[in-house]
């Protein structure tokens with residue numbers, strides 16, 4: 001069942017020169033979708049510029065094409081179509097969001113449940129595991145065969161956002177698409193190895209320090225871990241090295257909600273939240289602090305505040321969430 005809206009497919013067919021962008025601090029789904037769609041458009045004979053605000057994290061340098069992303073946006077008048085991928089609201093497009101959005105039309109392709117509509121044409125499906133899944137559907141709708149590189153990027157995108165097909169956002173359709181990507185030549189062991197078995201010794205030392213901060217609350221229902229600037233300095237690591245650390249407290253059997261607070265370079269405290277099940281909606285907690293995300297995976301950032309202040313304020317909200325049956329009954333798609 002192909003759900004690509006007609007106006008999205010037509011705009012992609014019609015465009016000649018494309019600006020592709022995704023959210024700041026891009027993850028595997030963001031980058032995988034961006035690179036794969038860039039490859040698909042090039043196969044269609046179109047000009048494509050892949051924009052990123054910052055250099056790609058070393059954790060994702062293995063994605064084919066990641067060395068071809070550009071930080072210099074230049075004059076956007078040269079584009080006749082922009083596409084924002086995996087981006088739940090305009091602020092997540094980063095510092096140059098306003099300039100990107102002057103390109104007409106700007107298309108949205110996204111699966112965030114709390115997506116705040118922006119741009120000109122939207123394709124938002126919270127029921128999708130990943131934006132990678134949606135880009136796959138778009139390639140089918142456009143009748144473009146996937147190169148091995150594009151298939152590799154889409155598979156990495158889907159594996160990232162489904163936690164290796166473990167999260168509840170994984171649907172039968174997700175698995176069928178993954179199977180098609182394996183048929184296109186993707187080696188699942190290669191992707192998993194590069195996504196997960198990618199630690200430097202410094203990063204493992206950082207993990208050791210971070211796990212020492214583990215604290216439990218609400219009879220084991222809440223787990224919190226912290227990363228301070230001193231830990232990054234002592235171990236020679238950066239914020240990007242903490243990717244997936246949140247999965248360690250999440251992996252505790254009793255845990256319903258896990259939180260990871262870290263001090264970033266720009267005097268911000270950045271918070272990642274993970275939860276389990278339909279009734280534990282951390283996107284609502286993140287929204288209270290000006291952030292967003294999915295039911296079971298969300299986050300927010302607080303400027304000019306100490307880690308301890310954020311920890312105390314967040315814990316109050318997490319305790320409330322636990323006390324109300326972990327988030328109430330209205331189930332949003334992840």
Ligand SMILES: [Mn+2]
Nearest residue numbers: 029086131161
């Ligand atoms: Mn995503």
